[in-house]
Amino acid sequence: MVIDNATLLIGIAFSSASLLLALLIGWLNARTETYLVLGAVGMALIVLAVMLMGFRNGAYGFGQHLVPYTLILIGFSFVYAGARRFRDIKASIRPPIVVGVLAVVAIGIPFLMGLTGVGTILLNSLAAAILVLCAIEHWRSKDHPHIALNANAILYCITALSFLCCALVLLSEARWVTTEPPKNWAEDFNSIMSLVGLTGIGALTLTLHYARAAHRHHTEANTDSLTGVLNRRALFDRFGGSKQSSATAVLMFDLDHFKQVNDRFGHAQGDRVLQRFADVLRQELRRGDVASRIGGEEFCVVLNDIDQEMAKTIAERIRKAFADLALAIDDQGLIATVSIGLAIPTIEEDFSALLNRADAALYQAKNGGRNQVRLAPLRLVA
Missing domain, CATH: 3.30.70.270 (Reverse transcriptase/Diguanylate cyclase domain)
Incomplete structure (x- = not known):
């Protein structure tokens, strides 16, 4: 049985909302772990974007395009900021802010010009790029279980690939203007990977968070607090x-x-x-x-x-x-x-x-x- 796109969107929304709640609970128990709250904010924006796309009731005008797409890019930028802080608690969030602003401007220009297809191509391409940046941050992390880190990086890359496929299909069809939501194998692949990828990434991130906390507690119990030996x-x-x-x-x-x-x-x-x-x-x-x-x-x-x-x-x-x-x-x-x-x-x-x-x-x-x-x-x- 083929699952329709609306059902997948609902699944993505519920999955993202569950991840949002789990990240917030984790952050409330460890306020210094700012990557959790950054990821939670990112998930909240993605949930909002998916809800807007799920409740547009066939409408496909300017607002139904640009608003949810903007929220998705800003949400992914927050997730990227969280990935940077996961690798290094002192990492600057300025690069994710710059990436998010440039991405929103990049898709906004073609949408304002009426080139909705071009804007959608850019949305998928930029979302893929941001997810690859998240994968790189996890790949570069050194102080956590490598299997879970590498699995997270792979999930980010596969999810990024699903967005890139959507862009390539539209590009191959020369769809510079879209008047309805694209329906093709790439969109189905992207919906499934968004559901599976976000769920898997969230589960692995929380697993890594608790593994880090356990390691930190073990280290603190075995380390002289004054000298560090x-x-x-x-x-x-x-x-x-x-x-x-x-x-x-x-x-x-x-x-x-x-x-x-x-x-x-x-x-x-x-x-x-x-x-x-x-x-x-x-x-x-x-x-x-x-x-x-x-x-x-x-x-x-x-x-x-x-x-x-x-x-x-x-x-x-x-x-x-x-x-x-x-x-x-x-x-x-x-x-x-x-x-x-x-x-x-x-x-x-x-x-x-x-x-x-x-x-x-x-x-x-x-x-x-x-x-x-x-x-x-x-x-x-x-």
Whole structure:
């Protein structure tokens, strides 16, 4: 049984309205996720446009063309703005605004000239272009499940193709003026893909939204909020129950005279020192090394696939980089430095035991004058 165009329009309207409601609910639970409200506004305009086309009762004058088509292009532009904010929460919405304004002007000119077919061709072509831009934004996103992102990008592209087919059919027929809604296979394809595509895109977008929220909550639970490195719980969740091989090294850090910084200059200045040290760790460590703040001014780093000499080199590099910051706290020249303890197992060793040996070496460094690296005695093989 062939579904008539009016029924498809009703289906598109209900699908878009359901998506609009879901996006609004998602945004109400996460107000910082502005891509949700931008997508919701876009869907609202598309629903309004589809309703106007569904209730024109055979009329096909200037108003029945230009008003819903304008709403569709503006709606897609909002969806494009949402796609940009989905990829990057700080992304500018100026490009979508420019695209939307130019698109509306582009279709308005031929409609004002009476070339309704040309205006319809431009509508479909521009809608396809905006949807491709949405697909590109999802394709460029890196911090989400790639399968869902790629599926969303593909749905955008297929929906864009359906609009492009409508434009190409009108162009091939040289329909520069239309006096009734076009009826051909491309219009049916476009109606079906608008229904399936919008529903699929909405479902995937909401899935990605909740996946992002779950990932963010997991990250927040495992990250030190001040410095951005792992917290103590995350460190022990990752390494606590495991044995470490001889290709592993543990570094323990303690910032020298840190209590004096807090006492004399306040906790805000102390927080700044901790953040600067975390920045040094990020700068000097290799990909795959794990840094954490385990409490107060104490940090721990786990180095993987490394030998003793390279571990000592990295530890010295961190110590020197932090000292070279010359982080003068006041005019008396109080400088932030760090003491470091290094432990490497000669045989497989429990992480907690390795951490304790690194901690003992750290206190040797502090008792020996601070701002130095001490190597824990190698554990004898039984």
